[in-house]
Amino acid sequence: MDKFTTLTAVAAPLPMINVDTDMIIPKQFLKTVERTGLAKGLFFELRQTPDGTPVPEFFMNQPQYKGAQILVAGDNFGCGSSREHAPWALLDYGIRCVIATSFADIFYNNCFQNGILPIKLPQEDVDKLMDDAKRGQNARVTVDLQNQEIKGPDGGTIKFEIDTHKKHCLLNGLDNIGLTLEKKSKIDNFESRQHGTQPWLYAQAGR
């Protein structure tokens, strides 16, 4: 997983609430056994009409948002399915940071597994950044994870909150499995304890 430290990039606006995982990547793109190459399905049904004509006002079809790495969106971003294809598609397109007033739980966790920083902010801060994003290429935004702050194009600073452990893992690009395996003896101990108290969970061999 790539580290996330500081990112300065164009921010793209997605002024919608309840952007669900089916909107982020529809199911026809889930039939893959790979994690990469999913940008082709990103916002597939939002960015084009059923006959394949690009929707001109959608950010992916506007030249000023080419290379955007930050997405600014409305309430409850990423609701719906557990599909990690949603953050994979965002990442494959180049998005490393999503800013919204709130996120759905599973999507939020999935972002951290992929080096994407989801930032929750109060409505007035998101409104401000949405205005900045609507200004396109002129509006480069800097996200500084170490100092937990966002600097807008006009020099204003917005602070954000983030869980200390998740921050540590993102800053260092740490693999969660590796970290957990360092606790192997604790897992072993848990299993021996549970084997004693709930032996029926240890009774059966594979089918």
Place this chain on the structure above:
Amino acid sequence: MTAPRTLYDKIWDSHLVDIDGDGNGLIYIDLHLVHEVTSPQAFAGLKAAGRKVRRPDRTVAVPDHNVPTTPDRLTGKFLDEEARIQVETLDRNAREYGVHYYPMNDINQGIVHIVGPEQGYTQPGMTIVCGDSHTSTHGAFGSLAFGIGTSEVEHVLATQTLPQRKAKNMKINIDGELGPGVTAKDIILAIIGRIGTAGGTGYVMEYTGSAIRGLSMEGRMTVCNMSIEAGARAGLIAPDEKTFAYVQGKPHAPKGAAWEQALAWWKTLPTDDGAHYDTVVELKASEIAPHITWGTSPQDVAPITGVVPNPADIKEEPKRIALERALNYMGLKAGEKLEEVAIQRVFIGSCTNGRIEDLRAAAKVAKGRKVAAGVQAMVVPGSGLVKHQAEEEGLDKIFLEAGFEWREPGCSMCLAMNSDRLLPEERCASTSNRNFEGRQGARGRTHLMSPAMAVAAAVTGKLADVRKFS
């Protein structure tokens, strides 16, 4: 003496492997369910790192999302090459790592959330995860069950644990008796309508009250299944005699002395008197009507007797814009009566409503009636065992005589990964769980409802009130 604890508190405490001073916990996972769509990258990651599955005996795999449901699947044929590769990848991974496995044409195959309970893997007090958001279904047994992403699937395969922070406790209490024609599906749609699709974010929701106690296990699974549609990490219902009776005798349930020992522990799980909930929501069962959705979010619900809402009544701009977009997508006009809306398709099935009780309720309305002209209706049993049971009871004949298609088990048109899908602008009465844009097929229009309501719509050719069918 310890402080009174909720059911969730007790499951959390009994599965904590480690926790630091900031509340970053590591919990042990008792049961890991796996399907073909969200697991291939996890197994590939495991292999690349040279790791093994830590508890193959606690891992259960079954293909469900993109298996065909047409009869020709018995020949093993796939029309779709990518789907075939995913299913074969699961076959290979399941056998290589020695996990429990039910291949596509096994009688025990089905939707993973129907197979788990049916085979007795799902038990009270467990922690259960799956790379699928509707894992919340298993909360009906008083187990902490939630969906995870593929990276977390790999984490659980390798370590049998998951890093978690504890969620908050929410109680949703529903007392009283349900009116005629009102089902578990209507309860959960009413709840989501009340608290919204983000209302449960950050919470584990426990459903309590006499209306919940009165539900069968199948009904409780329907309620817990859609907890995720309210944004909750998980939904829970305290185990009771109905739960124990359902689990007892299932192939993978504990037996003999182990059963007695398990039962003694399960009985300690219900929430203690005086335990603290961070939020409490109350609904009256008698006030819940048969519900349907009219929009593109599960919170867009109304009683079947209602009308399509008017964007002009919404003050907040983002919500008004969302409503205008939803009505445009759904092809509906403000003020239109829901009972007047014509449908072209009907889907009965899914992990929400694909169990035997659902098919019985649907068959009861379908019996002696005919699917309306111009409507294509299908019934997709949730598992091979559900299909077999329904055929034993003659339900398949009732459906076929009424003009429904009778299919092989799978997720089917709930998410339309296989060829069961809506055409653009087709309108569907569906017993599934999501009415998102494009969910059942690009530009397709979904109305969520109970199985009985879906049959009422099928035979009327319009969204219909099941209370008028007796």
